[in-house]
Amino acid sequence: MSGLVLLRGRERGLESGDMTLEQLQEDCELGQQALVATDYLRAEQILARAEQRAWERRDFDSLSRLYLPLQEARRQFRQRCGEGEVCLDLIAQGETDLLEARHVVENYSFGQLLVAGWASTEPAREVRRLAREHELYVETFLGAVYPAGAGHVVVVVPRETDKLPSPSPGRSIQELQPLLPEHCLIFRAEELPAGSRRGDAQTFSQVMRMWERLHAPFLAEADQERDPIRAIEACRRAIEVDRACELAHQRAAEAARKLAREG
Numbered sequence: 001m002s003g004l005v006l007l008r009g010r011e012r013g014l015e016s017g018d019m020t021l022e023q024l025q026e027d028c029e030l031g032q033q034a035l036v037a038t039d040y041l042r043a044e045q046i047l048a049r050a051e052q053r054a055w056e057r058r059d060f061d062s063l064s065r066l067y068l069p070l071q072e073a074r075r076q077f078r079q080r081c082g083e084g085e086v087c088l089d090l091i092a093q094g095e096t097d098l099l100e101a102r103h104v105v106e107n108y109s110f111g112q113l114l115v116a117g118w119a120s121t122e123p124a125r126e127v128r129r130l131a132r133e134h135e136l137y138v139e140t141f142l143g144a145v146y147p148a149g150a151g152h153v154v155v156v157v158p159r160e161t162d163k164l165p166s167p168s169p170g171r172s173i174q175e176l177q178p179l180l181p182e183h184c185l186i187f188r189a190e191e192l193p194a195g196s197r198r199g200d201a202q203t204f205s206q207v208m209r210m211w212e213r214l215h216a217p218f219l220a221e222a223d224q225e226r227d228p229i230r231a232i233e234a235c236r237r238a239i240e241v242d243r244a245c246e247l248a249h250q251r252a253a254e255a256a257r258k259l260a261r262e263g
Contacts (some may be wrong), residue, residue: 016256023049024062032069040080041135043073055236063232063256071249078244080137082204084111087196091116091189092123092145095167101126109136110201112207113193116143116154119167125160139243141210145189148173154192156185158241160212183217183241185210215242222248228255 004021027050034043047070054062085108095214101123104115107199115124121142142157147169153176159163162181197203207222215238222234238245 006156008154021057021059024054024057024059027153028062028065028069031066031073035069035073035076040073040076041137044070044077047073055232058181060256060259064253064260066200067249067253067256071244071246071253072151074244074249075246077137078139079204081110081112081139082207084108084137086112086199086203086207088112088114088141088207089189089192089194090114091143091152091192092118099123101130105130105134105136105138108196109134109138111138111196112203113138113140114143114154114156115140118145119164120144121157121160121162121164128160141214146176147171148176150188154187154189155180156210156214157181158183158188158218183214184212211242211244215245215248219245219248222251228259231255 004176027046031043031047031050034040034046039078047066051063051066051070054066064142086233087108090099090104090108090113093116094257097118099115104113104123104127113127115127117123124140124142127140129137130136131140142160142162144155144157144164146155147165153173155164158181162184164181165176165179173186180186193206216237218234218241222231222238225231225234232252232255235248235255238248239252242248
């Protein structure tokens with residue numbers, strides 16, 4: 001019990017934004033403890049906030065020790081989500097079909113989702129926010145539906161900050177594509193598996209392939225960087241796209257170790 005009280009007390013300290021080097025090192029240990037206790041959501045929260053503050057301080061020694069346990073917490077989070085319900089067609093059927101994020105979360109409180117609003121990722125972003133707020137093992141792709149040709153297409157957007165064009169009924173896929181943010185995935189609505197399924201090895205593989213396609217160009221940019229600081233920046237962008245991208249965490253840790261040695 002004393003360890004839990006210490007953990008929650010330290011989290012309140014994290015929220016203040018005032019973190020000494022000693023506190024940062026302590027959070028590395030607290031995150032590891034939560035990871036060992038298989039409290040993956042708590043471990044990620046602590047380690048991710050510590051990583052942000054270590055990056056702001058350019059504390060490369062701490063970063064070198066943070067990335068691998070943070071990777072493991074996120075890997076386990078995804079693995080756990082993959083055991084729940086997998087539903088990749090939670091998509092708006094038209095301009096007046098407003099997806100309610102709270103309704104989605106109430107019906108899918110454990111699993112892997114693709115949520116796509118009408119020309120908007122707002123429903124998916126809100127599902128992510130609610131999942132964080134309620135500490136749920138739920139993850140979703142950032143989807144948006146567009147009319148294209150005779151039907152609809154689903155666009156999977158890499159980042160929450162990406163801006164999307166307005167819908168146009170007469171637009172073809174070829175006309176839509178250059179208007180989208182870079183590195184989006186595009187699916188015809190009928191290409192997505194219909195309905196909800198209990199997660200298994202097949203569904204997990206399918207979802208992982210989608211994440212890999214999404215983060216691949218960002219990881220390739222990181223691979224091309226020779227400057228360690230710019231390499232970490234590129235890895236952090238890949239992690240923004242796919243929080244469980246293992247290679248991005250590993251390469252960021254390697255770059256941080258190099259910088260720490262150079263001191």
